[in-house]
Amino acid sequence: MNKNFSFIILTYNEEIHLPRLLNSIKELHAETFILDSGSTDSTLEIANAYSDEVKVNPFTNHPQQWDFALKNFDIKTPWVIGLDADQIVTQQLFDLLKSFNPKDYDDVDGIYFNRKNYFQGKWIRFGGYYPFYQLKMFRNGIGYSDLNENMDHRFIVPGKTIIWRKGYLIEDNLKEYDTNFWLKKHERYSDLIAAEEIERMQKIRNQTLKPSLFGSPDEKRAWFKNLWWKLPLGFRPYLYFLYRMLFKFGIFEGVKGIRFHYLQGLWFRLQVDRKISNLKRRIG
Template identity: 25%
Template sequence: MDGKRKRKLSVAIITFNEEKNIGDCIRSVLTFADEIIVLDSFSTDKTKEIATSFPSVRFYEAPFPGHVEQKNKAISYCNNDWILSLDADERANETLQKSILRFLEAEEIHCEGFKIARLTFHLGKWIRYSGWYPQRRYRLFRKESAGWVGENPHDFIELKTGSRGKVMKGDILHYSFTDFSHQINTINQFSSIVAYTRYAKGESFSLLKTILKPLGKFIEIYLFKFGFLDGIPGLWIALASSFSTFLKYAKLYELDKLKLERPSNVRKDYGKK
């Protein structure tokens, strides 16, 4: 690595059957990463083969206890003080790459974390409204000063009390869905995880919330977050978000009232350490 750098950086990525994404994700960080940690939950495709073809990658495997837990485990494998955490379907754009290189060369930083905007490509266009952009979250952080928290699968990085943060120029490019069917499949999967997690924490079914929450979500996304400015994709996103909200409560009904052990699309190893 360049001798002008004042600090080293690890990149942490979790994977499961990401053969279509992992190569591009890794290539987008090669200019600045001193090490790349890929933590996989026993993929059955070519994820391992592709990831390990890069010399800077250290590849690990572990059961999947949940998004928050798995991402924190990936962080624990990192050797460097500073970490960039990415999903396999994300890439660092050119502006972000340059910003990170400047950060690595800077004499002093005076913060423990950087928020980075995320720009998602969906339904043939970059989504710039609908609550999807800039959606700045901490992604680059000092290892001892932050960690993943939140309700699975809706996780986020939180700085420890007293830590200071800044905003970094550039975008994380997010290729979350190949098409609308992929989005619906993801909504089905993620709503099951949310319902399963909430029920485990003691939440019970509410008919009133099942009726009102989806309507409120549509109004929030399409009107208050300017989804209409994203055109037809914005309308689809608002409707899909409303449907996702309904599914969470419908599945909570199954768990609470019908005593379903778990939704059928929640992995058997989910929640195991």
């Protein structure tokens, strides 16, 4: 059994994704813990056949689900890796994990993995989507879930972080080949983000990280979020879409890629702004 790290995986109706992910990590022989949100397909059956422990917890949002997982699984290894069920560990990342020696990282609290995101079989290479670094590996008992986020989840560590630029995760949600599924999913997400932004306006939520344009990948994203919140509602989605298309070369993505940037960069954010405006009117 791997004594260096363990995996935590979140699931909800992931029967088409979970076997793919588990096959990509099984030869690492690491303990695997799965937190499910109440699947109604065969996800729990698959999870129980493979993992070391499975728990079920009702879903509120991703940050709270990760917080529950970190606090309720009895993880013994010094490092933890948090993965989503629709991700896959590539061979390059597998090799980095296979050769991982904790003694080489005595001064490090967290490691960023690179990610390749796919939409309906198309690698989204431009628009700011690659490279894209996520803090996925961190010291057990040190890393925690940022509960100041309502939808986008991120792990935080107090100390030094590094980036593994060569190895990467593939994120390819096969359910999103159905555009209606994608739209319904992002309708729910837009509710969460709109509520979050209202709470930030009311000073109920604050940034956990110190925003920095020249800091870690998450500190840099926090800096851009601070800028985003200051832009006028209804105008900022168009500005962001143009930024992705022109300055981040999304225009070269191809038909399917441009469609993704339109849906994720413009349509989705217009839904958020519309719902924020509605909530503001209700509040008065």
